[in-house]
Amino acid sequence: MIHDNFGRIVANYLTANLRTSVQIKVISIEQITFEEFIHSVPNPTILMTFYLEPFTGPFMFETGPNYVFEIVDLMFGGSGKGQVKTRDFTDIEKNIIKKLNLKILENLKMAWEDIIDVNIVFDNIETNPILNQVIAPNEPVCLITFSTQIGNNQCYINMCIPYISIENYVDKLVVQYKSTASDKLDQYFKEKIKNNLMPVKVDCCVELGKAILTVEDFLNLDVGDVVKLNKKISEPLNMFIEDKLHFKVYPGKIGKKLGVQIFEIKDKDVEEDA
Numbered sequence: 001m002i003h004d005n006f007g008r009i010v011a012n013y014l015t016a017n018l019r020t021s022v023q024i025k026v027i028s029i030e031q032i033t034f035e036e037f038i039h040s041v042p043n044p045t046i047l048m049t050f051y052l053e054p055f056t057g058p059f060m061f062e063t064g065p066n067y068v069f070e071i072v073d074l075m076f077g078g079s080g081k082g083q084v085k086t087r088d089f090t091d092i093e094k095n096i097i098k099k100l101n102l103k104i105l106e107n108l109k110m111a112w113e114d115i116i117d118v119n120i121v122f123d124n125i126e127t128n129p130i131l132n133q134v135i136a137p138n139e140p141v142c143l144i145t146f147s148t149q150i151g152n153n154q155c156y157i158n159m160c161i162p163y164i165s166i167e168n169y170v171d172k173l174v175v176q177y178k179s180t181a182s183d184k185l186d187q188y189f190k191e192k193i194k195n196n197l198m199p200v201k202v203d204c205c206v207e208l209g210k211a212i213l214t215v216e217d218f219l220n221l222d223v224g225d226v227v228k229l230n231k232k233i234s235e236p237l238n239m240f241i242e243d244k245l246h247f248k249v250y251p252g253k254i255g256k257k258l259g260v261q262i263f264e265i266k267d268k269d270v271e272e273d274a
Contacts, residue, residue: 023148028143030143044086044128048062065086089127204241206237236263248266
């Protein structure tokens with residue numbers, strides 16, 4: 001849920017800054033070794049190492065050449081549709097992406113705010129992933145891969161979280177996440193159910209009164225006959241919602257149509273929101 005939120009926030013940020021449609025969503029979360037992560041990313045790439053305080057260990061954010069060249073092209077007024085040729089990044093390109101990625105990483109504060117307050121501290125940037133040896137090759141890491149749709153082009157970005165960076169907070173995160181996620185889901189589904197119920201149409205029926213007839217009287221009824229009901233003219237009428245009595249009403253006229261005015265609420269299944 002944290003990184004789903006992060007993806008949505010970053011997508012909105014990039015859409016506003018690049019003036020083109022950007023969609024980002026999590027497509028996989030897997031546990032691998034740090035060595036497997038390093039060998040899975042292209043060379044060259046932009047691999048940024050940062051600290052997410054209060055966590056003690058390093059985090060990594062990787063954006064590949066397809067992402068880098070397309071972003072740079074769009075920021076300099078291009079269409080972002082040119083052919084991408086693999087080459088080393090220039091110093092200008094590295095500085096542009098570094099500044100943009102730092103702005104993107106700042107959005108982690110918002111994504112994490114319901115779980116824990118965090119602060120982003122930049123450490124370094126590498127274009128050759130093999131040179132990044134911040135942790136041992138056999139250390140387990142959590143690899144979160146995002147699918148990034150920029151216009152009609154698709155690329156991928158990765159967030160790498162070593163287990164040693166968060167191990168001191170795992171118990172706290174699990175408890176807080178379950179509590180927060182449960183509360184949010186409850187509220188989400190409550191609102192969703194409410195919004196789906198509000199447009200539903202219900203049958204309303206106003207009863208003028210009742211009368212008891214014999215079979216003979218019923219068979220002899222004809223046009224113009226008058227049937228005496230059990231209601232007095234001064235008495236309110238019963239209004240039923242889906243065959244259940246809810247209101248006492250008085251009859252009247254609204255424009256050219258008949259109407260009723262609610263006089264008394266007899267039963268209300270749903271309480272009003274506080």
